[in-house]
Amino acid sequence: MDNRSFLVFERIVKGFSGVVVLNQVSFRVNRGEVHAIVGENGAGKSTLMKILAGVYPYGEYSGSVMFKGVEQHNRDTKQAEQAGISIIYQELELIPNMTVCENIFLGNEPETHGVIDYNCMRNESIKILQQLKSSISPDIPVEMLSVGQQQIVAIAKAISKNVEVIIFDEPTSALPDSDALILFDIIRSLKNDGITCLYISHKINRVLEISDTITVLRDGKSIITAPRREFDEHLIIKHMVGRDLTEQYPRKEHFPSNIVMEVRDLSVFDPAISKVLVDHVSFTVKKGEILGFAGLMGAGRTELFMGLFGAYERYEISGTVFIHGQKINIHKPYDAIKKGIGLVVEDRKERGLVMCMDIIRNSTLANIPNMVSWFRQIDSNKEIRETETYAKKLSLKYSGLEQLVQNLSGGNQQKVVIAKSLMTKPDVLILDEPTRGIDVKAKHDIYEIMNDLIDQGVAIVMISSELSEVIGMADRILVMCEGRLTGELSYTEATQERIMQYATASI
Template sequence: MGGTILEMKQITKEFPGVKALDNVNLKVQEGEIHALIGENGAGKSTLMKVLSGVYPHGTYSGNVIFKDDTCEFKNTNDSENLGIVIVHQELALIPHLSIAENIFLGNEQTNRGIIDWKKTIIETRQLLKKVRLNIDPEEQIKNIGIGKQQLVEIAKALSKKVKLLILDEPTAALNEEDSENLLQLLLEFKKQGMTSILISHKLKELFKVADSITVLRDGQTIKSYSISEITENKIIKDMVGRDLSNLYPEREHNITDEVVFEIKNWSVYDPRDSEKKILHDVNVNVKRGEIVGLAGLMGAGRTELAMSVFGKSYGKRITGQLIKEGQEVSFKSVDQAIKNGVAYVSEDRKEYGLILNDSIKNNLSLANLKKVANKNVIDKNREAAESELLKSRIKIKSPTIQQKVGKLSGGNQQKVVLGKWIFTDPDVLILDEPTRGIDVGAKFELYKVINELVEKGKSVILISSELPELIGMCDRIYTISEGKVTGNIDKIDANQETLMTYMTQGRE
């Protein structure tokens, strides 16, 4: 590695009512992969937006020094011209444009002011080769998976002659195979001399690829380490300010023999192809006070099951029975599911769970407006009081319930989604990847809320791609493979090897 390529000194950034960064310091060596970690809301993304010019010079205090020069970026073009390129967690691709058009959008390959499409396609092929993506440059973005879209974003960064690549949670939405491919690509870039800053909550990934780590907490720099001198437990303690010796909080197991909710012989066909069967005679039940897990590989049918049950939000030609507290029920709409005491927290909180440009208050009350209405007119005072109580109960970090949800950290956004459905007072709560993309501290807070619900007699169905999470939280775990239930495993018998064996049954 070379000398210091980047130094950020005493960076302070304030928003109305909150100091997001407080004298933060960061030093990155040339040619290294430097991990930046911390809880949601610690200031990681804010710091990188300062570095990349999203927050221009003058909106923060402190100095950004890149290659020994003090930089005063007015916008992202200024930082990109020096080779500093950020790939945000929310991918900035246009679905109906081609890969080539997306890569060179704003940086068009022209000849005398006219786009040179031949050169554009040739350059795109070369860039795709660098990210090990064998795909037609003229393919539209909407036709490729999220893993390939992530690689297109990196190819776009490479087109800007990147010297410092910033990746904000690049594997948050990727499956295990795509995540591993991306990490190997980073190591390959490192061999070529590129410097990277990697933001990730997945500590095991960081230990695979990072050379050094800087921990942020509450907008302040806690410490920087060489990867060889730090342990996972030490990182967690630095991140949350306490020792999480048990990542899964203990709870009282008040499980009764009463089956509260049962899904029987449930079959569902693909809404785009009425001949393609997605779920095959699925049988799942959950008892009062029980957390039941659903484990399966990508495409196994877990989300499809949850959405098809929740008011037939997914699928065609749905057959089977839903039995609630001994009585058969029919949910022809989401509203009917809610009225019958069933709630569903989507895996995509921003697309389906939240109105990002609306307040915490309005999001929390949205699924049960009747609770805060008087003769069909919303009682604003009651709505505010109920929202304040719920905000306090599930510990949403915000100065006010009027704060727009889009301005919250990922962990706090997830709490708002969960709070919205808790507000409906459901008997059965289906949670689809509730901790995806949030840090260990925020996960612990959510786990405590889930435990509190089941201790009060609620029932939870937990869908997760993280097997340790299912093992740590659930009383029983169903495994699903290719739309079929392949196992029903008690907590005492659950381990990762057993679950994976059942999850791969029926696969080549």
């Protein structure tokens, strides 16, 4: 069999509720290669991979998937795995309180005389982990592992089923760079063992680093498939969005005026572990400016603003907050919202959205008191009008306002979270990792929204782990290390090197 015919997608069409998300997708994957699939959120990447993995069974789509010359009629993921195809999701499907070896062989346990053979399971787990050059103990509960180590367990689980194709869906989105490098070494090792790796990611620099071949999807269509050597970052982005994005960061000249919010000596203490998470932090933010907060993971940026917002019940918060020169008391998020502070949280799925609710309910959740009619009931018409207004302002893409947010792309989910905060008409909007896990075009949309808000006089605080993003969008940058402020830079002074010096307290 020709290696180029190893895996073939032919005219795949798939829709949900009348909305076509895959439209005549066709391309080939070679045996033993790392094949990256990139595109905006909503381009159809994950849907296509779920068809391959049996999540969306044969009969729910049109077109054909040919694997080793045989058309796949997989009815579920188990049938796909039996055929030799496995998927590793961004949110790993492991059982936290079970051991590593139990997770690796879950549902596929070796048996002797009808009884699970734990010695065999443990020994086979050790062999697979050694194959992955990992020293993880097979006896440790998965909940005690780092995210990077858990990902290795998920890969070991796939290998235990003797698959020939492994799909990696956004594998590095939650990983620090050190763990991402380990993952890349593992993927290269799998490739050398003849396993074909399909790699989905928004991080174009990592796609260029790891892939042999790249396929770009746009609006549910396959745009181009070509060897990695034919691409650079600019060309991938151009194919993804269908045009040139002239500026990655559309900076506008801002003219900050009066101080809107002042924070004095804010501290956050966790009594459960007797640890100071934020240590006497003071700063101001002005009307019409973007104030960036940079720092390494664990620096205390999220804890600072969750504490300020009243979102921590079990932590001890001290310090003083002033809005327009007046001292305010914040004991819970509702207090912060009433005083003109909005927060777009770091984890939109866990804290920012109710995934099983629709766009309307999610958008109005923080503004329920203003949605009540004279009869002390929710005014549904007002909810719809307000949601429509902000959906239009934010260029939200949806099939209907009753659409569940779990069915939106990541970028559009983020816009719903922002809409929820904007409905409260904040004077200060705190954005914690506002572009994490969304594609290039959606990021650009968020940046333009930020510029529009600045033009309206809103003060923005942006927390970001992407240094280029902080430098590209912020007017001033404050840097934190181990719970303390260690530096302040204007955007004209800021470089990644200087920020990292402050972030590691090496100045």
